[in-house]
Amino acid sequence: MQTPINSKLGPLSYSTHSEGFDEVFAEDGAIREHWQYLFDSLNQLGIEAIDERHSKAQRILRDDGATYNVYQEAIAKSRAWFLDPVPHVIKSEDWGDIESGILERSELMNLLLQDIYGAREIIKYNLVPPELIFSHKGFLRPCHNVKLPGEHQLILHAVDMIRDEDGEMCAISDRTQAPSGAGYALENRTVMSRIFPSLFRDSHVHRLALFFRSLRSKLSELSPGVSVPRIVVLTPGAYNETYFEHAYLANYLGFTLVQGGDLTVRDGFVWMKSLEGLRKVDVILRRVDDMYCDPVELRGDSHLGVPGLLEVVRAGRVVVANPLGSGVLENPAILKYLTEIGRFFLGREPRLKSVDTFWCADPKDFDHVIDNFDDMVIKPTFRKPGTFSILVSDLDDKQKNKLKKSIKDAPHLYVAQGYMKPSQTPAWIDQGLVSRPAILRSFSVAAESSYSVMPGGLTRIGGDADTTILTNQRGSESKDTWVIASEPEKQISLRSEAASTVKEVSEHSTDLPSRVVENLFWMGRYAERAESALRLLRSVFVRLNGFEYLSEAATQTLLRSVTHLTNTYPGFTVENSDLFKSPEAELVSVVLDEQRIGGVTSSLLAMLTSAEEVKELLSADTQRVINDIGDELETLKSVFKKQLASAPEEALDPLVTALLALSGLCQESMIRGMGWRFMEIGRRFERALQTISLLRATMVPVLNETDEMILLESVLFSVEALITYRRRYRTDMNVASAIDLVMLDETNPRSLIYQLTRLEEHLSVLPKVETMQRLSEKEKLVLEAKTSLQLSDLQRFTQTESDAGIRENLDQALVRIQRLLIEGAGKVSEKYFDHADGPQLLVKSGWEL
């Protein structure tokens, strides 16, 4: 049915779907009042403007690095987060009911959690079959009697809800482990308020900031005693599907983002390994599933956790939220008994109703499920990657039988829920409003004696009007959820908050885990490595395709320099005349082959991986440049793969430009903290080492004068010194002045001496432990390299004493500096990066807990 939404105001129409509750239209066909203002505004904007803002939204999301990674795909393929530009609107009065329902449900779940790991009265009084708890993998026996301080055990709770056909909200599942989505909701809100500033302002939308403020003050309160708590967000790492959110929330809340390996248990406490040594951690907001958090007492095969964590939690010396063991509440079979559990703990039935749930371990339920198989949604009782909710009617007969058999074999692992048609909400698709099924995830956080509920939450919509099951793992779009207040709300934001907790928390925010610093160091090194390879390749392509005659000797030296610089041996170092006659294939492989360590693609991918690991420290602009580098790399592949472009050097230009933009941004926009220093140190070491390789490959061999001129020109071009050289010397090329410019000129930011001077500066301000000595070992190494360079005699460098055809003095000097620098970089790594052996199990077990 096509319904014009307001013919007077504009061109938009909205085709609704006949099934399910309609969010927009009442039964009489009239628009529900709370949608009217939004529709009027959209109509006024018109199709093109909405489209344009939609693109802008996607652009902002991309620049913010907002992704949702899909299991088993590489980082490079992480999926962009999709935001529909039309918000899901809920009116304040409706929301009041929903909110109090969620609040009560959170309280109930809290009491249930307390009971499961305490008295277990629900079992002893026969409220639920014992198997409901005992057979669930999320029931972690080592967590028995482990309690958080205060009256809350459940800190964060999320509820997935859909509206039934009468418009009543109905819970279909709970998330109590490490609920995801709150950060995405916040990002959606941020983007919406940017693309529709006036619409957003005038719609009186309930703000989200209060929820996050509650979260932060709750976590601070939980801290075991000290006045300034150190709070960290524990993430499984960049490969996790919601890593963006972990980084985003850590930033927003002012907490440090850590991985299991960044933490260690010593002396009965949890510590973060930082540059300045170990720092005590008070509260851990965990995004790692509980059974992976401690290989000593929980899953022994986990590398995501912190050995010994549970014992520290038990002693009350660190708080983990949500508490370990809380995953047991995610068992959807609990919904079957929730009414009874509500009566038992609260003395009444829960207000927010749950979808009809059947647990296949119950013989009656089992029969019912099999008899009404086609009407059921089947869910695993224990969620893990690769398990989904399945609508039986979506399956063919063969699949149905297979599913039936799985259920028969292990009935306690499955629940069935009566299929509910989700309500339909408008979405912006192909320049028009069309209806899509919607599911809402709402969030609550423990606050004072109850819970605080995020107004709205994360709405997800199906890919088409008939999508039956909505999950991010299978791709769905998201929406901002607007709870429309009858009057404007007071503005609250975390940042303008006057409370002293903000200042206190941020005291720790300069802490960086060693892993982060290490990744910044490598990000700098890889960026530099890729750049110098690209520059050299560019000048080699120019030369090979140039009109000037190039002797065989010069060609070979030039090509060999590519192999030496990129470390892609054997490459051009073998005697093979065919290879030198048509070097293109090898050159392309150095550019494109991911497997060739040191090649352009390999270095760039390594750089992108490091960048992903430190995502939370990168500004939006930096993120954009990082995205560009990824894109340019893809473009380059397609250009090169089709055929070697007519001017391949030009195909490399955009990447060089993007890398320059990155280094420029880091110079101009990064706070001069330790993170920036380490990235710089990485860059300087790498640039110095690359320059040495280039000089050894090109200037050490003695060629005839013409060839040497040509080589010099290529080298100077690749280190961006050609123009300077010409202006300064105005003469023909000569080796001595070229060496002077590339090695010894303090004013040339690409010269060797310049790198050493910068290194000296950076190293001198790193945290020191060796208090007795004025200079650390690495500083001495760099100083020695620099001194040997300064004391060197330029004339000696150009001489050649034997018949070997090389400049021995130059070579020896370069080799010496190279050795000192490699050793120096090693010392930096040894001192500041984490080299602890990984944990291993004392007894390797063959069973899975």
Next chain:
Amino acid sequence: MIKYEIKHTTTYEYGDNVSQCHNLVYLLPRDTRHQRCINMTVSVNPMPVHSQRREDYFGNQTFYFSVEKPHRSLTVISRSKVEVEEVRPTLNLDFGVTCEQALKLMADDRSEATLLAREFILNSPMVAANEALHEYATPFFAADKPLLSSVRELTTQIYKDFTYDPEFTSVATPLSEVLEHRRGVCQDFAHLAIGCLRSMGFPARYVSGYIETLPAPGQEKLVGSDATHAWVAVYSPGEGWFEFDPTNDKLAEEQHITTAWGRDYSDVSPLKGVIFGGGDQQSLSVAVDVNRITL
């Protein structure tokens, strides 16, 4: 009352330095209906920076410790004194709840003991019910036969069918292999009996502990010659838990000293943990002494 003194020494030698370790041990006897632990100590070398004794989910005694200085070897010595009831009410296995009644009661009985016992019918990390186990056990559990005498017969049959062979299995050997090759050690036979009982729908748990061994007549007992032991307990609704030792074809009595119980070995393994470093090589040695004493 018989009084025992037990000394249990565990030593790990590592190929390389271990910078730190976190360990959880089940080496201290718990109190049971038939035994009482009079005193217990654990000593660890090198000295742990943190250690804690507590009771676990199943009511067992656990000891947690972490060592944080580099070490090449780790020694854990637990010493305890335990009183065990000498005379127990004679258990007449030929009366009592029949298999059929037991199954019905397991489903219908709402007493706390029975509800909680249902945890032990479920599969556990190392023991899962299956067809083969069910087939092996079925002949012993006739509907009208008393449950406990059925269990006794099952354990006797295991004793007859299976060869005690410490070379054949390790802690990680799956039950299916034990069943196929009919070889194993006390731990395997306990798991086997548990698997059979669960396959028939009866709650069964794993009991770890020690058994007093006596030297051959005229010989002196060798120091360190005793060993840890394991057997099985079954729950009969309305009657409680009863222990059987399939390795020795007997009921667990005054020579059996209980350390801990759980769903299977993985709940109560004597020493587990995580080490940092240590290289690829490590060796383990265990020495146990169980001696009767007079206080």
